[in-house]
Each structure stands twice: as C-alpha cells, then as structure tokens.
Amino acid sequence: xxxxxxxxxxxxxxxxxxxxxxxxxxxxxxxxxxxxxxxxxxxxxxxxxxxxxxxxxxxxxxxxxxxxxxxxxxxxxxxxxxxxxxxxxxxxxxxxxxxxxxxxxxxxxxxxxxxxxxxxxxxxxxxxxxxxxxxxxxxxxxxxxxxxxxxxxxxxxxxxxxxxxxxxxxxxxxxxxxxxxxxxxxxxxxx
Amino acid sequence: xxxxxxxxxxxxxxxxxxxxxxxxxxxxxxxxxxxxxxxxxxxxxxxxxxxxxxxxxxxxxxxxxxxxxxxxxxxxxxxxxxxxxxxxxxxxxxxxxxxxxxxxxxxxxxxxxxxxxxxxxxxxxxxxxxxxxxxxxxxxxxxxxxxxxxxxxxxxxxxxxxxxxxxxxxxxxxxxxxxxxxxxxxxxxxxxxxxxxxxxxxxxxxxxxxxxxxxxxxxxxxxxxxxxxxxxxxxxxxxxxxxxxxxxxxxxxxxxxxxxxxxxxxxxx
Numbered sequence: 001x002x003x004x005x006x007x008x009x010x011x012x013x014x015x016x017x018x019x020x021x022x023x024x025x026x027x028x029x030x031x032x033x034x035x036x037x038x039x040x041x042x043x044x045x046x047x048x049x050x051x052x053x054x055x056x057x058x059x060x061x062x063x064x065x066x067x068x069x070x071x072x073x074x075x076x077x078x079x080x081x082x083x084x085x086x087x088x089x090x091x092x093x094x095x096x097x098x099x100x101x102x103x104x105x106x107x108x109x110x111x112x113x114x115x116x117x118x119x120x121x122x123x124x125x126x127x128x129x130x131x132x133x134x135x136x137x138x139x140x141x142x143x144x145x146x147x148x149x150x151x152x153x154x155x156x157x158x159x160x161x162x163x164x165x166x167x168x169x170x171x172x173x174x175x176x177x178x179x180x181x182x183x184x185x186x187x188x189x190x191x
Numbered sequence: 192x193x194x195x196x197x198x199x200x201x202x203x204x205x206x207x208x209x210x211x212x213x214x215x216x217x218x219x220x221x222x223x224x225x226x227x228x229x230x231x232x233x234x235x236x237x238x239x240x241x242x243x244x245x246x247x248x249x250x251x252x253x254x255x256x257x258x259x260x261x262x263x264x265x266x267x268x269x270x271x272x273x274x275x276x277x278x279x280x281x282x283x284x285x286x287x288x289x290x291x292x293x294x295x296x297x298x299x300x301x302x303x304x305x306x307x308x309x310x311x312x313x314x315x316x317x318x319x320x321x322x323x324x325x326x327x328x329x330x331x332x333x334x335x336x337x338x339x340x341x342x343x344x345x346x347x348x349x350x351x352x353x354x355x356x357x358x359x360x361x362x363x364x365x366x367x368x369x370x371x372x373x374x375x376x377x378x379x380x381x382x383x384x385x386x387x388x389x390x391x392x393x394x395x396x397x398x399x400x401x402x403x404x405x406x407x408x409x410x411x412x413x414x415x416x417x418x419x420x421x422x423x424x425x426x427x428x429x430x431x432x433x434x435x436x437x438x439x440x441x442x443x444x445x446x447x448x449x450x451x452x453x454x455x456x457x458x459x460x
Contacts, residue, residue: 079240
C-alpha cells in the first residue's frame with residue numbers, strides 16, 4: 001500500500017488540481033516550514049511571512065498547473081514563489097527599516113520525509129559554505145539582493161559600484177556556487 | 192526585445208528576484224521563447240533554492256488560516272465544498288433527497304480551463320493515494336463484529352460494501368463518541384475508504400448538515416458533508432496512516448472550510 005508520505009510531490013500537485021485538500025495539507029507539511037522560513041528571513045517579520053506563506057499555498061491551490069516538474073522540484077518552485085512575494089512585500093512596504101537582525105533557524109521538520117530533508121539541508125549547507133568562500137564583493141552583492149530584497153540597481157547604489165559591475169559579480173558568484181554544488185556531487189540533487 | 196546575449200547577462204540576477212521593471216519584463220519575454228535561458232535560469236534557481244532552504248517551525252494556526260481561505264460556500268466562481276460519496280451499494284433510498292446530487296470528495300477539475308492535462312493523471316494518482324491508510328492490522332473476528340454491528344444498527348442490514356470492509360484484514364473501526372462517551376456513530380475504514388456503519392445522530396433542520404473532519408498531522412481537514420440524516424455514506428482518505436482522529440460537526444448547509452463549532456462526536460483512528 002502506498003502511504004501519502006510516499007506520494008511524490010508531483011503527484012500531490014496533481015491531486016491538488018482535483019481539489020484534494022489533504023494533498024495540499026501534505027505539501028504544506030512537507031514544505032510549509034521552508035516557505036515560511038525564507039519569507040521570514042527576507043521580511044524579518046513573522047506576521048508578513050505568514051501572509052506570504054498563505055499567498056504561496058493559495059496560489060498553488062488555485063493555479064497548480066503553474067508548477068512544472070520538468071523544471072525543478074516543488075520545494076524550489078515554492079521557495080521561488082515565497083522569495084518573490086517576500087521581496088515584493090519588502091519593496092512595497094518599505095519594511096527594511098523595521099527589520100531586526102537575526103538568522104533563520106534551521107531545523108528539520110520531524111514529519112517531513114527525512115531523507116529529502118537531510119539532503120536538502122546538506123545542499124543548503126554546501127551552498128552556504130560556497131557563499132562564504134566567495135570574494136567579498138560577490139558575496140555581499142548576492143546577500144544584499146537575495147536576503148535583503150534589494151534590486152541590483154539598489155545594490156549598486158549601496159556598494160557604490162556601477163550597475164554592470166554588480167550584475168557581473170552576482171553572475172560570477174552564482175556560477176561559482178553552482179560549480180561548487182556540481183563538484184560536491186549535489187548537482188540536480190533535489191530534482 | 193532583449194537578445195539572447197543580453198538575457199544571459201541578467202539571468203543570475205533575475206534568479207535572485209533583483210531585476211525590476213522593464214528589464215524584468217524583457218527577461219521574462221525572452222525566457223518564454225528561449226529554452227536555453229530557461230535551463231540556465233533553472234540551474235541558478237537550484238542555487239537560490241539551496242540558499243533559501245532553511246526550515247522554520249510553522250506558526251500555530253497558519254494552516255487553519257490557509258484552509259479557511261480555500262474555495263468554499265457562497266463563492267460562485269469556486270467549486271463547492273466536497274460532499275461525501277454515497278455508497279453505490281446503498282441504492283437510492285431517497286432518505287437524503289433534500290441533499291441533492293452527491294459529489295465525490297475529490298472533485299475533478301476537468302471543466303476548469305487549462306487543467307485538462309491533470310484529469311487522466313489525477314485519476315491514477317488519486318487512485319494510488321486512496322489505496323493507502325490504516326496499516327496496523329488488528330485481527331478482529333470479522334464475522335462477530337459484523338453481527339455485532341448489524342445488531343447495533345437494528346433490522347437494517349449494512350450494505351455489502353460495509354460488510355466487505357469489515358472483513359478486510361487490517362480494517363479499523365472508529366467509534367465516534369459525543370458527550371459522556373455516548374457512541375453516536377461508527378465508521379469502518381479499509382483500503383483507504385471509510386464507511387459510516389451506524390449512526391444515531393439526530394436529524395438536522397434543512398439549513399444544517401453534519402460535516403466530517405480528519406485530523407492529520409495536527410491539521411483538521413474536511414472530508415466532506417454528511418447531510419442532515421447521515422445514513423450510509425462513504426469517504427475516501429487520500430491516504431494517510433497519520434489520520435489520528437475523525438470528528439463530526441454541525442455546520443450550515445453549505446458546510447464550512449474549518450470547523451465553526453465544537454465537535455459533536457469524535458473518534459480515535
């Protein structure tokens with residue numbers, strides 16, 4: 001017998017397309033913590049992060065066909081959605097001034113498929129190390145853009161560098177991190 | 192229109208959501224037509240996914256809040272609340288004729304625009320998911336139990352499906368108890384399907400319905416509407432061995448997306 005914990009993410013999305021609330025709940029159980037965690041890290045505000053998490057899951061419910069399993073994992077899709085909405089919120093609410101310092105906690109959810117979770121977090125650790133290994137200019141540009149929600153134009157302004165330079169540094173840094181993932185054997189690990 | 196070379200320059204920054212305005216639109220326009228750029232973007236997104244992949248404990252009540260915003264009653268553009276399937280073996284007894292046609296728990300979206308490709312795949316998936324549930328095998332004396340249940344239900348014999356479920360190895364019987372541990376209903380769950388075996392739930396007025404809920408991993412999820420006079424109904428659990436409890440509430444006739452009132456009966460699975 002197949003248990004819901006063994007049903008693939010893609011299958012769950014198909015069930016969501018048929019209005020299975022249980023399937024949505026299972027996706028929430030598996031990935032909700034990551035969606036919320038990223039939104040909270042970008043927004044540094046629990047209430048706004050909850051709003052983003054709600055939006056992400058309601059959008060999955062209403063438009064499940066936007067997820068294309070051929071282009072990456074469901075976790076990746078949901079995190080992309082979460083980040084995009086969190087960044088929108090940061091920009092529209094100008095919430096940066098309200099932010100406090102602090103790092104997102106990284107804890108595995110007990111119920112989520114542990115094999116995947118451990119693997120995902122191992123990849124995350126690998127990338128975090130790769131980020132730390134980048135030249136300062138590249139690392140700073142990526143952090144300001146991704147974790148603080150700045151556009152590359154704003155990053156250029158903050159760092160006092162030309163926009164084209166910032167764009168190139170982000171690209172070089174991202175490629176370097178990508179290469180490190182490949183070297184570490186985690187290329188497409190979560191695909 | 193952005194050229195391929197220009198687009199390539201932007202993709203890493205775009206993956207970080209750090210491109211805005213006309214540039215963002217131009218990148219997206221190019222991405223829609225360029226599989227190579229989409230592949231490159233997907234590769235960068237593996238990096239951003241890993242960067243952003245830190246899990247936080249979910250706030251209490253967030254799921255309830257999400258569930259409460261799922262399509263529900265009174266929203267004409269959205270699907271209605273799922274209703275419990277009437278067991279085919281039950282025949283048309285007309286007992287709940289006021290309830291109208293019965294809709295399966297998992298509704299097809301075949302009619303929804305742009306969703307056609309899900310229809311056939313979904314049928315397979317739902318079938319697979321529905322096989323699930325309830326793994327612990329308690330070797331019950333099925334025949335004794337059937338007799339006992341038949342007795343408890345009075346002269347009306349349970350339909351064949353219920354008997355079959357009770358004779359299925361590994362089935363579970365869930366006693367739904369109200370206040371003072373009075374048993375108000377009984378379900379049997381086997382092979383991912385649940386059947387209402389007996390019910391002494393009182394009849395409700397036309398503007399109310401009983402609604403069945405499952406508690407799965409701490410989340411309370413609607414399994415569907417049971418009508419005003421629960422008789423022989425069937426539900427499908429999109430399979431989870433982690434269904435810990437079933438509960439029944441009285442809701443307005445269209446049902447609720449989250450329980451709006453206290454449970455009138457609950458049972459441990």
